[in-house]
Amino acid sequence: YLKLAAIASDEFSDILKRKPLILRDRIRLLFIDDSFMDIHYPVDHDYSFHWQRKSELYRINTAPDHPEIETFPRHIHARTEENTIPDTITALHNTPEKNLRQVLKWAREKLKTRQTEKR
Numbered sequence: 001y002l003k004l005a006a007i008a009s010d011e012f013s014d015i016l017k018r019k020p021l022i023l024r025d026r027i028r029l030l031f032i033d034d035s036f037m038d039i040h041y042p043v044d045h046d047y048s049f050h051w052q053r054k055s056e057l058y059r060i061n062t063a064p065d066h067p068e069i070e071t072f073p074r075h076i077h078a079r080t081e082e083n084t085i086p087d088t089i090t091a092l093h094n095t096p097e098k099n100l101r102q103v104l105k106w107a108r109e110k111l112k113t114r115q116t117e118k119r
Helices: 002-011 096-118
Strands: 027-030 036-043 046-053 056-061 075-079 084-086
Touching: 002 027, 002 096, 036 096, 046 096
Parallel strands: none
Antiparallel strands: 027 036, 036 046, 046 056, 056 075, 075 084
């Protein structure tokens, strides 16, 4: 988790409100809009990125519970727990570092879009 936290801190400081918190079983990122993301990465091909934004959630994970989705076991819960879509952000063959970068680039774009909408 130290390496992943360092990537978030070093490469994505523009979207972080403070340094990543390394907890017992996850990393927590606090974003500039006061939303947070929990990153669980126990093994290379088993992961979860849970982003809580006010009443919305985005969870990208590999839990094998949606075999109907074309990117199975990868999928995204988008905005609500019930709305499950294919994961076009991460890949099973990616390193944890590459998947983290892909997710945080995606989050950066969503944060920028939200900031632009508020102006």
